[in-house]
Amino acid sequence: MSVVVVGAGLAGVACARVLADAGVPVRVLDRAHTPGGRMASRVHAVQGVDRPIDTGAAYFTVRDPEFAGVVAGWRTAGLARPWTSELAVLDHGERLRAPGPMRWAAPGGLRSLVAALAEGLVVELGHEVRRVGAGPTVDGEKADVVVLAMPDPQALQVLDPCLGAVALAADRPWRPVLAVAAEYGERCWGELPAAFVNDHPVLSLIADDGARRGDAAPVLVAHTVSDVARRFDADPCAAIPLVVAAMGELLGITAEPVWTQAYRWRFASPERDRSVPFHLGEDGIGLAGDGWGSARIETAWRSGTLLGREVVRRLTRL
Numbered sequence: 001m002s003v004v005v006v007g008a009g010l011a012g013v014a015c016a017r018v019l020a021d022a023g024v025p026v027r028v029l030d031r032a033h034t035p036g037g038r039m040a041s042r043v044h045a046v047q048g049v050d051r052p053i054d055t056g057a058a059y060f061t062v063r064d065p066e067f068a069g070v071v072a073g074w075r076t077a078g079l080a081r082p083w084t085s086e087l088a089v090l091d092h093g094e095r096l097r098a099p100g101p102m103r104w105a106a107p108g109g110l111r112s113l114v115a116a117l118a119e120g121l122v123v124e125l126g127h128e129v130r131r132v133g134a135g136p137t138v139d140g141e142k143a144d145v146v147v148l149a150m151p152d153p154q155a156l157q158v159l160d161p162c163l164g165a166v167a168l169a170a171d172r173p174w175r176p177v178l179a180v181a182a183e184y185g186e187r188c189w190g191e192l193p194a195a196f197v198n199d200h201p202v203l204s205l206i207a208d209d210g211a212r213r214g215d216a217a218p219v220l221v222a223h224t225v226s227d228v229a230r231r232f233d234a235d236p237c238a239a240i241p242l243v244v245a246a247m248g249e250l251l252g253i254t255a256e257p258v259w260t261q262a263y264r265w266r267f268a269s270p271e272r273d274r275s276v277p278f279h280l281g282e283d284g285i286g287l288a289g290d291g292w293g294s295a296r297i298e299t300a301w302r303s304g305t306l307l308g309r310e311v312v313r314r315l316t317r318l
């Protein structure tokens with residue numbers, strides 16, 4: 001028995017965790033040099049101290065009781081902490097309050113949660129997969145099951161067009177987002193902790209990275225609307241002045257940031273949800289990720305976990 005999981009984001013790692021715990025040999029391959037995928041955290045020195053900034057997902061919520069158990073483990077280990085249950089909404093010059101579910105953050109950055117779940121697994125980083133074919137095969141190498149745990153458009157880039165999974169992965173477009181991180185000389189925006197921005201031409205969300213991290217560093221991360229991400233796709237850094245000006249206008253910041261960086265997410269989220277949690281074809285090709293459900297971190301964990309269990313059932317029936 002051998003399973004190859006392509007993608008070391010939360011879905012792929014959760015899937016591999018189930019398989020490894022059941023004694024099924026599994027390799028996880030990711031083209032990136034760190035696990036985490038869109039739960040991305042980049043280290044940047046603020047006032048001389050290295051700290052992570054969340055440049056992909058902003059936070060996570062917990063509804064599923066099983067996921068709550070995993071999160072409780074992360075909390076006990078000091079990896080995750082409840083952040084806030086009330087975000088702001090910036091709406092045409094007004095600042096409203098949006099009470100909601102608890103938003104969780106990770107002191108070491110969201111990527112640290114995926115890295116913790118991946119501990120003890122065989123994860124090959126810097127390994128780009130180019131073709132998943134019938135058999136199934138990964139770049140010509142046979143496996144019993146191959147799982148693609150990534151956004152559909154990325155799966156489509158590697159799936160052989162003859163495979164049945166292609167039609168499933170091609171059923172809807174995905175939206176892009178640019179994330180811009182900005183460090184200021186001091187905190188100059190009062191209490192945030194994060195704000196949804198309604199009907200704005202540039203921004204959809206601003207998060208206070210110092211508040212979510214708990215170290216009060218003067219760092220904001222803004223997410224653009226998809227139109228802006230498309231417009232600046234070829235040169236994301238060129239969007240920085242527009243994003244900084246929008247943050248200034250929305251939060252009343254007059255100071256200029258001392259450092260900025262832009263991050264491009266071509267496939268941030270799908271335009272429509274799906275109701276099934278994963279796909280596992282008779283041909284041994286599995287699909288998982290946050291695209292299988294309502295696109296968020298919890299969905300990625302659930303999708304990978306449920307697919308992992310189904311693969312164990314199938315392989316142990318053989």
Ligand SMILES: Cc1cc2nc3c(=O)[nH]c(=O)nc-3n(C[C@H](O)[C@H](O)[C@H](O)COP(=O)(O)OP(=O)(O)OC[C@H]3O[C@@H](n4cnc5c(N)ncnc54)[C@H](O)[C@@H]3O)c2cc1C
Pocket residue numbers: 006007008009010011012029030031032035036037038039055056057058059060061127128129130149150151154155158177179223265267268269288289290291295296297298300
């Ligand atoms: C800007 C932004 C903001 C977000 N905000 C939130 C939020 O606030 N709350 C929330 O719950 N969720 C949020 N999300 C969504 C959240 O990040 C995802 O739901 C979750 O991280 C998806 O995990 P995944 O494992 O399904 O996919 P990914 O994390 O995308 O993992 C896919 C992995 O596959 C790898 N890969 C792709 N192609 C190949 C290949 N050919 N060979 C090898 N490896 C490959 C990639 O490198 C990547 O590591 C946000 C996402 C973005 C981009």
